[in-house]
Amino acid sequence: MSGSGVTRRAAELGLAWALLLASYPGLTDSHPQCLDFKPPFRPSRELAFCVQYREFGCCEAARDRELMDRYYRVLERLEQSLHAACSAHVQDILCQECSPYAAHLFDAEDPSTPVRTVAGLCKEYCTEVWQKCRPIFGYISDDQDLLNLENNMAKFCHYLALNDEDYCFPRLLTNTKLTKNLGLITADSEGCLQLCLVEVANGLQNPVAMVHANDGTHRFFIAEQVGLVWTYLPDRTRLEKPFLNITEAVLTSPWEGDERGFLCLVFHPKFKYNGKVYVYYSVEIENFEERIRISEFTISSRDMNTLDHSSERIILEVDEPASNHNGGQLLFGDDGYLYIFIGDGGMAGDPFGTFGNAQNMSALLGKVLRINVDNNNQGPLYRIPLDNPFVNDASARPEIYAYGVRNMWRCSFDRGDPITKEGKGRIFCGDVGQNKFEEIDVIEKGKNYGWRAKEGFSCYDKKLCSNSSLGDVLPIFAYPHKLGKSVTGGYIYRGCEFPNLNGLYIFGDFMSGRLMALKENRQTGEWQYNEICMGSGQTCMFPGLINNYYQYIISFAEDEAGELYFMSTGIPSATSPAGVVYKMVDTSRRAPPGKCHYEPLPVRVKSKRIEFVPKEKFIPKTVPTKRPKIKTTTKPPTRSRPTAQPPKNTTPDWLDEFLKLLRKESGVYETSRLHPTSATTKQSTAKPDKSRKGGKSGERRGQKKKTKTTGASKRRTESSEIQNGAVRLVNNKGRTDRGRVEIYINGEWGTVCDDLWSMKAAMVVCRQLGFSYVVKASKHAEFGEGRTLNILLDDVQCTGKERNLLECAHKGIGKHNCSHTEDAGVVCSQTENAS
Numbered sequence: 106m107s108g109s110g111v112t113r114r115a116a117e118l119g120l121a122w123a124l125l126l127a128s129y130p131g132l133t134d135s136h137p138q139c140l141d142f143k144p145p146f147r148p149s150r151e152l153a154f155c156v157q158y159r160e161f162g163c164c165e166a167a168r169d170r171e172l173m174d175r176y177y178r179v180l181e182r183l184e185q186s187l188h189a190a191c192s193a194h195v196q197d198i199l200c201q202e203c204s205p206y207a208a209h210l211f212d213a214e215d216p217s218t219p220v221r222t223v224a225g226l227c228k229e230y231c232t233e234v235w236q237k238c239r240p241i242f243g244y245i246s247d248d249q250d251l252l253n254l255e256n257n258m259a260k261f262c263h264y265l266a267l268n269d270e271d272y273c274f275p276r277l278l279t280n281t282k283l284t285k286n287l288g289l290i291t292a293d294s295e296g297c298l299q300l301c302l303v304e305v306a307n308g309l310q311n312p313v314a315m316v317h318a319n320d321g322t323h324r325f326f327i328a329e330q331v332g333l334v335w336t337y338l339p340d341r342t343r344l345e346k347p348f349l350n351i352t353e354a355v356l357t358s359p360w361e362g363d364e365r366g367f368l369c370l371v372f373h374p375k376f377k378y379n380g381k382v383y384v385y386y387s388v389e390i391e392n393f394e395e396r397i398r399i400s401e402f403t404i405s406s407r408d409m410n411t412l413d414h415s416s417e418r419i420i421l422e423v424d425e426p427a428s429n430h431n432g433g434q435l436l437f438g439d440d441g442y443l444y445i446f447i448g449d450g451g452m453a454g455d456p457f458g459t460f461g462n463a464q465n466m467s468a469l470l471g472k473v474l475r476i477n478v479d480n481n482n483q484g485p486l487y488r489i490p491l492d493n494p495f496v497n498d499a500s501a502r503p504e505i506y507a508y509g510v511r512n513m514w515r516c517s518f519d520r521g522d523p524i525t526k527e528g529k530g531r532i533f534c535g536d537v538g539q540n541k542f543e544e545i546d547v548i549e550k551g552k553n554y555g556w557r558a559k560e561g562f563s564c565y566d567k568k569l570c571s572n573s574s575l576g577d578v579l580p581i582f583a584y585p586h587k588l589g590k591s592v593t594g595g596y597i598y599r600g601c602e603f604p605n606l607n608g609l610y611i612f613g614d615f616m617s618g619r620l621m622a623l624k625e626n627r628q629t630g631e632w633q634y635n636e637i638c639m640g641s642g643q644t645c646m647f648p649g650l651i652n653n654y655y656q657y658i659i660s661f662a663e664d665e666a667g668e669l670y671f672m673s674t675g676i677p678s679a680t681s682p683a684g685v686v687y688k689m690v691d692t693s694r695r696a697p698p699g700k701c702h703y704e705p706l707p708v709r710v711k712s713k714r715i716e717f718v719p720k721e722k723f724i725p726k727t728v729p730t731k732r733p734k735i736k737t738t739t740k741p742p743t744r745s746r747p748t749a750q751p752p753k754n755t756t757p758d759w760l761d762e763f764l765k766l767l768r769k770e771s772g773v774y775e776t777s778r779l780h781p782t783s784a785t786t787k788q789s790t791a792k793p794d795k796s797r798k799g800g801k802s803g804e805r806r807g808q809k810k811k812t813k814t815t816g817a818s819k820r821r822t823e824s825s826e827i828q829n830g831a832v833r834l835v836n837n838k839g840r841t842d843r844g845r846v847e848i849y850i851n852g853e854w855g856t857v858c859d860d861l862w863s864m865k866a867a868m869v870v871c872r873q874l875g876f877s878y879v880v881k882a883s884k885h886a887e888f889g890e891g892r893t894l895n896i897l898l899d900d901v902q903c904t905g906k907e908r909n910l911l912e913c914a915h916k917g918i919g920k921h922n923c924s925h926t927e928d929a930g931v932v933c934s935q936t937e938n939a940s
């Protein structure tokens with residue numbers, strides 16, 4: 106990329122920020138934030154001093170105690186005669202550190218200005234305190250600039266005022282805009298819950314699943330549809346050697362929307378003791394016949410981060426009459442049994458046999474199965490749990506746990522409320538619909554979920570549907586295809602970090618990219634729907650958070666601690682590395698600091714670590730986006746017409762249908778404009794129809810139109826064409842303007858030694874990254890040691906005009922007399938006077 110290109114991009118970014126600020130003149134959105142740049146919380150112990158912030162604020166009891174000590178020290182120094190008039194002011198002023206708006210009050214959000222020593226005070230209040238209690242400031246603050254103004258009230262109070270008048274103390278206490286709904290999830294005018302994201306992993310090829318081992322290590326394992334599983338350490342570094350590589354055995358293709366492939370893995374609940382892992386994938390046997398296979402693998406005895414690839418034992422195989430609807434979920438229940446969620450076998454309208462597979466109890470397709478894989482080293486590979494619902498029905502397969510399902514794509518067990526355990530053990534599934542409705546089901550033993558008699562709440566096969574012995578269970582929720590065309594089931598949030606999300610079932614739609622939530626009303630048993638959108642305004646303006654994601658939501662995940670993630674991609678092809686894993690973040694309230702702390706058990710690593718480098722960016726947004734309104738449908742549709750064509754039948758028919766669908770969609774969603782013309786350039790034999798997958802183009806949700814041009818395909822070329830001399834800044838503070846300097850030379854990233862490291866060299870780096878100014882040339886590994894990398898440059902001497910560090914004088918690539926304790930860094934800035 107040329108230098109002028111970089112500058113232009115920087116200029117655009119600057120413009121975007123100017124627009125953002127212009128559209129929020131009075132910061133109309135409330136933005137609670139603590140001095141540590143994190144959301145406020147409810148203290149875990151009662152506060153004794155700053156009691157007005159005991160329900161919600163930024164102080165734990167320890168800090169409250171320190172403030173009380175400070176208060177008494179101020180009073181000790183203060184003349185006795187002033188105590189009566191001033192002690193309450195001293196307390197109020199000190200306690201603003203505990204306000205949920207502390208970051209605003211202390212002007213801590215803008216890193217280019219120093220954090221204040223005294224909270225921003227409204228002019229009237231400041232005047233009053235100055236007149237009555239002027240000496241207290243000398244005991245509260247050590248800011249000489251402030252104290253020098255002490256004799257001039259106007260200047261003094263001007264110094265203490267905030268640019269944003271709404272936020273000053275004490276006015277902000279009575280500003281209903283700021284206090285209303287404080288501590289609750291921010292919802293926009295249409296009730297859309299505003300959440301934010303953290304990028305956790307990227308560069309993945311259709312990441313279909315992310316699971317943990319439940320062994321205390323807090324590792325996570327991400328599976329790609331091609332048949333690769335990667336091990337990630339809790340600090341998000343990836344291990345170079347795959348956990349599993351069965352790409353040779355897995356049947357899939359690069360065609361967008363191909364549903365075949367490696368679909369899931371799950372760790373045995375006693376994995377820690379037996380080392381067993383189960384996987385679910387597509388295979389081709391002779392004559393192009395296809396099957397799904399459920400296999401067992403055992404952990405390698407030499408490396409706890411890889412499976413023993415020779416240990417595979419096939420537990421179960423099921424013939425797949427068509428290449429779509431392969432199901433693909435494995436879960437272990439609290440009962441220790443393995444639950445398997447299998448699709449109806451494919452094509453449209455479950456056409457096989459007399460009334461389809463899903464209602465045919467002799468078929469395993471279209472079912473939820475439950476088997477016992479414990480103690481299977483001798484004897485049968487699995488056994489039937491004695492209390493399976495159909496063990497006594499000679500005409501039914503004994504593995505069946507529930508039936509009448511179409512293509513359940515992503516199911517989860519509810520962990521239950523963290524305190525009461527209420528809800529524990531419920532199974533939630535998203536069942537992909539035919540051509541009208543997508544549904545969410547709660548799976549119970551022996552129950553019929555209706556397909557193909559019903560789709561959602563409505564009849565699909567009228568004859569079956571009117572049969573009084575159907576006895577089916579309706580979904581807890583269904584949505585029409587106006588809102589999305591392929592549901593991706595999620596999780597009930599039961600994590601620790603975001604108390605407001607507890608009990609919300611969060612799921613999405615693969616086609617429309619919509620994120621959604623259901624919350625149970627425990628009195629009525631009804632499920633209340635809310636859409637989830639990316640936080641607007643300042644909601645996501647916390648360090649390290651982003652507010653946009655790629656549209657094709659493939660799967661959701663929970664980590665070992667119960668925090669929630671999802672995976673999506675801009676290009677839904679099994680060979681396109683455009684997949685990203687996001688962690689969901691609610692900035693309305695966090696758990697009290699320390700509450701969610703855990704110590705992962707150590708992991709012995711035998712392969713190379715690949716450090717995580719986030720690529721996604723926060724995108725300033727100004728215009729709230731409109732979305733179509735939801736209406737829950739309980740009425741049967743006027744007609745049900747299977748529109749799908751058989752698979753492996755590449756005709757323009759389905760493409761036409763598909764394109765129509767895309768065009769229709771592009772009319773509906775302002776936020777998500779698809780590019781139908783590009784779909785004609787791709788070949789496909791698997792028919793996406795209204796099934797789990799399909800689609801085209803790398804749109805992002807939660808992103809402004811203006812930035813739309815940075816689509817997935819462009820990003821792809823960027824990442825695969827890193828130029829020699831490219832630099833990146835690495836730090837653990839989630840900041841983009843500072844960090845350890847890492848440089849890319851001949852295919853590897855490495856560090857730079859700080860010998861002779863100067864502002865001029867730092868200037869070269871900052872300018873390269875689009876910043877106009879350099880604040881600091883940092884030395885001695887201020888931003889941490891890049892220990893996993895090689896030290897590539899030393900004795901770098903620049904004039905400041907070079908395009909990159911390679912053009913400066915240096916000792917030679919890889920030649921140095923340094924250690925990582927000398928890693929160089931920079932602090933850059935867009936403005937001249939930053940500190």
Ligand SMILES: *[C@@H]1O[C@H](CO)[C@@H](O)[C@H](O)[C@H]1NC(C)=O
Pocket residue numbers: 333347350351352353
């Ligand atoms: C996976 O295994 C195949 C051979 O079976 C090999 O060609 C490929 O390079 C492996 N991939 C990785 C990432 O190790």
Ligand SMILES: *[C@@H]1O[C@H](CO)[C@@H](O)[C@H](O)[C@H]1NC(C)=O
Pocket residue numbers: 457458459460461465466467468
């Ligand atoms: C039910 O499924 C079995 C196994 O696939 C098949 O042999 C049988 O013909 C089906 N029955 C009906 C009524 O379709």
Ligand SMILES: *[C@@H]1O[C@H](CO)[C@@H](O)[C@H](O)[C@H]1NC(C)=O
Pocket residue numbers: 568572573574575
């Ligand atoms: C209704 O379903 C039952 C059981 O599946 C079946 O035996 C019966 O023939 C069906 N009746 C009609 C009218 O299709």
Ligand SMILES: *[C@@H]1O[C@H](CO)[C@@H](O)[C@H](O)[C@H]1NC(C)=O
Pocket residue numbers: 860900922923
């Ligand atoms: C490395 O060499 C440079 C001169 O090239 C010297 O200034 C510096 O002190 C040396 N550093 C160490 C750690 O030996």
Ligand SMILES: [Ca+2]
Pocket residue numbers: 509536544554555556559560561578579580
């Ligand atoms: Ca159903």
